[in-house]
Amino acid sequence: MRPSPAGRRPALPGIPAAPGAPSRPESADQPSLTEPAPTPAGRRDLARLPKAHLHLHFTGAMRPASLLEMAAAQGVRLPAHLLDLDPLTVPADARGWFRFQRSYDAARHLVRSEAAMRRIVREAAEDDAAEGSVRLEMQVDPTSYAPWVGGITPALEIVLDEARLASAATGVDIGIVVAASRIRHPLDARVLARLAAQYADAPAGQARVVGFGLSNDERMGTTPAFAPAFRIAERAGLAAVPHGGELLGPESVLDVVSSLRPVRLGHGVRATEDPDLLARLVDAGIAFEVCPTSNVHLGVYRDFSQVPLPLLIEAGATVALGADDPLLFHSRLLAQYEAARDVFGLSDAALAGLARQSVDASLAPESSKAVWRARIDAWLAEPPASSPPD
Numbered sequence: 001m002r003p004s005p006a007g008r009r010p011a012l013p014g015i016p017a018a019p020g021a022p023s024r025p026e027s028a029d030q031p032s033l034t035e036p037a038p039t040p041a042g043r044r045d046l047a048r049l050p051k052a053h054l055h056l057h058f059t060g061a062m063r064p065a066s067l068l069e070m071a072a073a074q075g076v077r078l079p080a081h082l083l084d085l086d087p088l089t090v091p092a093d094a095r096g097w098f099r100f101q102r103s104y105d106a107a108r109h110l111v112r113s114e115a116a117m118r119r120i121v122r123e124a125a126e127d128d129a130a131e132g133s134v135r136l137e138m139q140v141d142p143t144s145y146a147p148w149v150g151g152i153t154p155a156l157e158i159v160l161d162e163a164r165l166a167s168a169a170t171g172v173d174i175g176i177v178v179a180a181s182r183i184r185h186p187l188d189a190r191v192l193a194r195l196a197a198q199y200a201d202a203p204a205g206q207a208r209v210v211g212f213g214l215s216n217d218e219r220m221g222t223t224p225a226f227a228p229a230f231r232i233a234e235r236a237g238l239a240a241v242p243h244g245g246e247l248l249g250p251e252s253v254l255d256v257v258s259s260l261r262p263v264r265l266g267h268g269v270r271a272t273e274d275p276d277l278l279a280r281l282v283d284a285g286i287a288f289e290v291c292p293t294s295n296v297h298l299g300v301y302r303d304f305s306q307v308p309l310p311l312l313i314e315a316g317a318t319v320a321l322g323a324d325d326p327l328l329f330h331s332r333l334l335a336q337y338e339a340a341r342d343v344f345g346l347s348d349a350a351l352a353g354l355a356r357q358s359v360d361a362s363l364a365p366e367s368s369k370a371v372w373r374a375r376i377d378a379w380l381a382e383p384p385a386s387s388p389p390d
């Protein structure tokens, strides 16, 4: 399908959102990121909809309560905005991004041990499992944790080993994406690509590196300078999953696509500003990791209704909803599906379609995807929740 003209909100199949979105239970201390909202009558429980979670950063996955515990244990005073109940919200400018980065760094500086690293992977898998995720692809830049565990190799091996254990414990299949940072030298990215390449193959039952990413401020660095790192990853059979089209528009997307040859774009939402580009991306089969709450909290869009999810669906794009950094935005995977239902009025069939696309876009083996697709079909075949008695 070809995209509609930019700016026009296309009509979507589905039913209108119920008046008054269901509210989340409130907690006296820390927000619950996994407590599902009640299922509206006539609709199916989205927490039970099998789905793949393809955009989640390592430290950003941390539970707010775990962050507080780690800070207390280390006697570290956290910035006030990491202590309060409000999610971080910043304007979409350099200062806004700086505030986001400072918050992220404050959290990351607490992750100084193997135990802390294992805890993050384990809790992310548990939280994903509670939300119906069957597959988690988590991004990590091992450089950040290397000083505390003896280097980038042990840092990555800890993540992979805990991913294996957490997969077995929770049933969530986990693949790891090694992500280089735009604010570091492109030679550092090559070092990471070589490291990632060594873990591209793993025996059955072991977690492995499935992709190579590029994260951090999209306005920093020169995209083609990172191409050699992506070629190293590509030769090892790793999928390219860089960020792009989040803070910058179509030109940046074009740069990322032509230089890094992605199979998925981290965000990519601003490609919708150029319908021709969007059509080319769709034709090329490049999937979009769409993280609506993150977009709103980083000021890319004013509110959820402005996130161009309907435009992407209308254009025939493959979309995988993701949480990005629930630690800072206080919103996990399930909330993205709930909001897609409440804000855009997506039907259960349309939501099952999104879940199917997330599975399609995952880097899991085809045999696993077939099992998950059948489970999605089974979810949709179930009768929806019954109406409460009058």
Ligand SMILES: [Zn+2]
Binding pocket: 055, 057, 215, 243, 266, 324
């Ligand atoms: Zn991201």
